[in-house]
Amino acid sequence: MNMVDAVPLPWVLAVAAGLFCIGLFGALSRRNTVGILLGVELMLNAVNLNLIAFWRYLEPNVVAGQVFALFIITVAAAEAAVGLAMIIAIYRTRLTVNADEVDSLKG
């Protein structure tokens, strides 16, 4: 009568892996920095899904899995705030948010 009996663990992990790889593709191939950030958020979500799946299937009576997921959510929030602030600052000076056009440091 619960998820553990109904769905095998590898399926959940495979979904998380798929989400991670989609996010990785987005982060690597998007030119827009906001798009890169969205890809990173997808990857963090996939990791969280993995952690919760491990917690539920392997050690449901230990809180560590949920606590780790909460820490990752915290870090994701901090990362999004700083990342978007940087994007806004870059846009102000360069009038673009495309990662390949912000190349002042390129030799």
Added chain:
Amino acid sequence: MNILIMVIFVVLAAFTLAAGVMVVTVKNIIHAALWLIASFFSVAAMYLLMEAEFIAIVQVLVYVGAISILVLFAIMLTRHVTGEGVRQLYKRWWIALIVAAALFGVLIVPTVFNYEWAVQPSGAQISIASTVEIGTAFMREYLLPFEVASVLLLVALIGAIVIAFEERSTRRRVLTLAEEVEQRRQRNESLRLAPTTHASETSE
């Protein structure tokens, strides 16, 4: 009942992955952010399916209520970046595709399906860690990480304000429509010129 849960899971998984694909492929960046919200939601539903209700609600609270709003706000503050008519992917995006697909198909999936997971036997009476236990854990075993996380949030808060702050004196004048059109035309021209100069630089 098991079949019902299975069907719900498969539907949620398909929706999550489809929304993820839309996030990385759609042209308009605002549409991408909206698809990202959809993906967050179905991940939260999967947490509910796995009986992690606290995490599911925190997911909605932080990702949908805060991060997505922040992303949408940032996109709207940086005008003209919704990306209509601009190339969204790098020219060599297929390399990223190969890397991601190889990671998924060659590395992760075989590992995940071939490893013998020590899953709890079904039917056994197990106690699931409750919200109260999470709270207690934060105040006892994980007190130091908890404090570090709060300091991290504070630092991120101050850092974001410092980075995005704009002195009133340095703020740009609001442009008229004519000036804006002119500026956009100039930028497009410089963009059109840019690849050739880059090519000449790299060929040296």
Added chain:
Amino acid sequence: MLQFLENIFGPSWIVSLIAFLISTTVILIVTPVTFMMMTWFERRIVARMQDRLGPNRVGPAGLLQAVADGVKMFTKENITPRAADKWVHLIAPLVATGPVIFLFAVIPWGYGLSPVDINVSVLFVIAVSSISAVGLMMGGWGSNNKFALLGAMRAVAQMVSYEIPAVIALLSMVLFTGTMNLNKYTELQGGLPILGNTLKDVIPDLGLGWFVFTPIGLVGFMIFFICILSEGERTPFDIPEADSEIVAGYMTEYSGMKFAVFYMGQFLFNYALSMVASIIFLGGWNFPGIPQLISIAPPIGALASAVVLGAKAWFLFFVMIWLRGAFPRLRMDQLMAFAWKFLLPLALINILSAALWLTIMLWCTGDCTQNPWVFTVGGINPLGWLGNSPVLRQLVGFVLTAIINAGAFFWLLNVNRRPAGETPADLARDQAFGTASLP
């Protein structure tokens, strides 16, 4: 409902499904009817305050006006601007209104009348109510209209800023009660004002131990109610749809049913948050006589409790209308300054008060040597004189937190006062001589 059906038919997933379908149907019928009543109520009351009559033609006292409006909305042409983003424009009202109806699923409507009983319902309310901001943003951006975008940006900035004091006010109550389950809040608020349930052996349960009578609850209620006004875009804070400035804000390009759905979401949001405020701060369905009625005849008691809770929520909604009749609109910078410089520090100090109250209540109760809450200074327990009397502890806690909260309130008022030379009198004098430097 689930309990009731399981008692008759035994547990099975079909029974669960049917129980939840019935609950859903009831919610989906009751909420639009509530919305229609609310529009009628608001129009009549505001008309009364402005010395008009208001809608009084359709049905008795104009009660069917809302039905007539509904028919009008249905038959209106549904316009989508050509430059708009069709799908975003279409989905936005649903995203703004759906979460609001979700809220009613976890709110207990009366004794034993909660559709879903989850452990973290306070957190659920906070999380789900923040989703509708996404809908507003979609509506504003998808209309491809400057006014709509401005309205949406204003609305979301306002919602996000006021969410923080609201969450912290609720957090102080969660700390105070030790639970995030909305069903438990009502049980904790029986008994007498201030003393709560501590004297229940001596005096019968009067159902008046509302948290709003404690200093922590009073400050929390004030903050939370102001934040509700702001999140529901009620009058002192109706900047997002200030019709004299930006047409109708994010709703500018909406017509017909899409507009009605947005409108419904807003009104129901006000009602849902009024209900939450009544449950957490105004004692839920506690009222003299209700606890006895519930213990004598549960079905009648449940009905009476639903009526009492509804009356409290409608009273809060009436206060919202009253404010609309009485106050002008704030300016954007005043709005932000109020949230960040006044409400937020006050809410944080309120958390400290709640922690102090908790310490006084739990300090060395029962067997002092076994209690994790004991802590001595030089071998002497500084709070040992409190003994095991909850009444004494409640009173000491009341006095201490009242002093702290009142001090914080007046201190913040003093910190936030206008600088010298900028009082209204000074500004008026400057203006009289033509040297005004108004922003």
